[in-house]
Amino acid sequence: MKILVTGGAGFIGGNFAHYMTNTYPNDNIVVLDALTYAGNLETLEPIMNKPNFKFVKGDIRDREFIYKLFDEEKFDVVVNFAAESHVDRSIENPGIFVETNVMGVQVLLDASLKYNVKRYHQVSTDEVYGDLPLDRKDLMFTEKTPLHTSSPYSASKASADLLTLAYYRTYKLPVTISRCSNNYGPYHFPEKLIPLMISRALANESLPVYGKGENVRDWLHVHDHCTAIDLIIRKGKEGEVYNIGGHNERTNLEVVKTILKQLGKSEDLIHFVTDRPGHDLRYAIDPTKIETELGWKPVYNFDTGIKQTIDWYLNNKSWWENIISGEYQEYYAKMYKNRQ
Numbered sequence: 648m649k650i651l652v653t654g655g656a657g658f659i660g661g662n663f664a665h666y667m668t669n670t671y672p673n674d675n676i677v678v679l680d681a682l683t684y685a686g687n688l689e690t691l692e693p694i695m696n697k698p699n700f701k702f703v704k705g706d707i708r709d710r711e712f713i714y715k716l717f718d719e720e721k722f723d724v725v726v727n728f729a730a731e732s733h734v735d736r737s738i739e740n741p742g743i744f745v746e747t748n749v750m751g752v753q754v755l756l757d758a759s760l761k762y763n764v765k766r767y768h769q770v771s772t773d774e775v776y777g778d779l780p781l782d783r784k785d786l787m788f789t790e791k792t793p794l795h796t797s798s799p800y801s802a803s804k805a806s807a808d809l810l811t812l813a814y815y816r817t818y819k820l821p822v823t824i825s826r827c828s829n830n831y832g833p834y835h836f837p838e839k840l841i842p843l844m845i846s847r848a849l850a851n852e853s854l855p856v857y858g859k860g861e862n863v864r865d866w867l868h869v870h871d872h873c874t875a876i877d878l879i880i881r882k883g884k885e886g887e888v889y890n891i892g893g894h895n896e897r898t899n900l901e902v903v904k905t906i907l908k909q910l911g912k913s914e915d916l917i918h919f920v921t922d923r924p925g926h927d928l929r930y931a932i933d934p935t936k937i938e939t940e941l942g943w944k945p946v947y948n949f950d951t952g953i954k955q956t957i958d959w960y961l962n963n964k965s966w967w968e969n970i971i972s973g974e975y976q977e978y979y980a981k982m983y984k985n986r987q
């Protein structure tokens with residue numbers, strides 16, 4: 648099988664490329680990535696020279712380039728991770744989210760149709776369902792929960808889901824969609840909560856917690872997201888949506904305190920800052936469908952996964968220190984200056 652992994656120099660796509668290249672030596676994995684601020688070739692360094700792996704630099708919005716690549720490579724499967732992925736950036740600059748997350752997806756859908764791809768898999772997010780109240784622990788997102796988005800990021804991802812399902816219904820393109828909860832693990836860009844807090848705590852810098860830190864996210868180790876997508880592209884039913892999550896709800900404050908405890912740092916580093924506009928209160932995934940229909944099970948719970956992740960950041964300092972040395976400093980100053 649030849650599999651195109653778009654956005655494979657990013658966090659989840661990079662982990663997926665490692666997983667697939669190492670698990671299936673007889674499959675060919677091609678990563679396509681535009682190498683935006685979030686893409687990093689160092690993430691792919693451990694697999695770059697494997698015989699079943701290839702990297703191509705390119706933009707999913709570039710129709711001519713994408714058609715030529717599909718024509719030459721004759722992919723069996725396309726797994727699309729390429730996206731603008733940070734909610735805070737979408738609040739600052741929504742336009743690029745529509746261009747990449749919606750228009751880019753349309754180019755990939757057209758190319759998949761034109762070149763007879765056997766499965767197009769769209770990597771979506773639980774954020775398309777909006778949020779749940781903090782005081783209703785009985786409520787969780789199922790695949791039937793209506794789409795109800797809050798941020799320009801989640802709105803762009805929901806649009807892509809609808810377009811993907813339209814290509815199934817109208818043109819019979821064989822598609823699947825997965826909607827996963829918040830991921831954490833190795834190679835996570837340090838603008839997102841967990842790696843941001845780890846890198847700042849190690850430097851004894853203040854930890855900016857939005858609002859009161861009471862918002863809840865449902866954390867899944869990236870390895871378990873990768874095994875779920877692998878199962879869906881092999882055994883999932885065309886035209887179907889699968890939720891992915893492992894029942895690991897934590898408030899942001901609990902997450903930050905867990906990190907501080909493992910690093911032996913003081914809770915005095917915690918600094919409550921102005922809340923994110925439109926901040927979703929709680930996400931919680933009901934993964935019954937993927938568990939019962941496809942037999943998926945996560946291997947990590949939050950306690951084992953966060954420990955492994957913190958150890959990874961301690962043992963791979965050069966990976967993230969390179970990132971936070973350049974432009975990233977300007978990003979942090981700009982995004983957090985009005986939050987104090």
Ligand code: NAD
Binds near residue numbers: 706727730732827
């Ligand atoms: P990321 O920001 O770390 O990586 C995105 C990658 O896409 C980067 O390598 C970037 O260079 C590439 N990219 C961006 N625009 C591109 C373009 N126009 N053409 C080609 N490549 C482009 O994101 P991530 O956290 O790895 O998320 C990957 C996917 O998973 C996204 O679609 C996201 O919506 C979804 N998702 C993420 C989470 C999470 O917790 N991070 C949870 C559920 C779903």
Ligand code: TYD
Binds near residue numbers: 899
């Ligand atoms: P994030 O990692 O940006 O993921 P998402 O917004 O997609 O869930 O944020 C996770 C949670 O952490 C979210 O409730 C916002 C909060 N947060 C902070 O409190 N401080 C921060 O500096 C960041 C980046 C996030």
